Amino acid sequence: QVQLVESGGGMVQAGGSLRLSCAASGRAASGRTFSRWAMGWFRQAPGKEREFVAAISWSGSTTKYADSVKGRFTISRDNTKNTVNLQMNSVKPEDTAVYYCAVQTLGWVITNPDDYEHWGQGSQVTVSS
Numbered sequence: 001q002v003q004l005v006e007s008g009g010g011m012v013q014a015g016g017s018l019r020l021s022c023a024a025s026g027r028a029a030s031g032r033t034f035s036r037w038a039m040g041w042f043r044q045a046p047g048k049e050r051e052f053v054a055a056i057s058w059s060g061s062t063t064k065y066a067d068s069v070k071g072r073f074t075i076s077r078d079n080t081k082n083t084v085n086l087q088m089n090s091v092k093p094e095d096t097a098v099y100y101c102a103v104q105t106l107g108w109v110i111t112n113p114d115d116y117e118h119w120g121q122g123s124q125v126t127v128s129s
Contacts, residue, residue: 002026002118004101009123012091016127020086022101022120030105038104039077039084042113043097043125052111053099054086062109069095091127098122 008020020041024034040055054075055064063075074087084101100123102116 002028002103002105004103004118004120006099006101006120006123009099009125011126011128014091014093014127014129016091018088018091018125020088020099020101020123020125022084024082024084024103028103028105028117032105034082035079036107038107038109039075040102040104040110040116041075041084041086041099042102043095043099045097050100050113052113055104055109055111056084057109058107064109064111066111088125091125093127093129096125096127098124
């Protein structure tokens with residue numbers, strides 16, 4: 001059973017930085033474990049649909065970002081610790097949302113949340129102006 005636990009959320013002023021982490025454990029139904037999963041970060045603001053933020057391949061060699069965060073956010077992973085991180089710099093009030101990490105067990109670096117099989121509980125990020 002796959003489990004994901006996010007941490008690092010909180011309140012930050014506009015222009016500041018915040019780092020989210022997601023600790024993963026377990027084995028997918030396919031038998032694959034963390035070092036073979038692609039990982040993604042998504043966010044959901046009140047009254048809005050869940051949207052893609054960033055994704056990273058199992059090796060870390062391929063990353064993808066939403067246009068709204070490109071150049072400000074960086075996704076990374078540590079396969080020795082089974083963690084994936086989201087470094088958020090130059091944050092804006094519109095970045096306020098609940099942030100979720102998610103697992104793509106087949107290793108696809110994709111943006112559709114429907115293609116991710118497992119999700120964390122979410123971590124609130126609030127950016128004040």
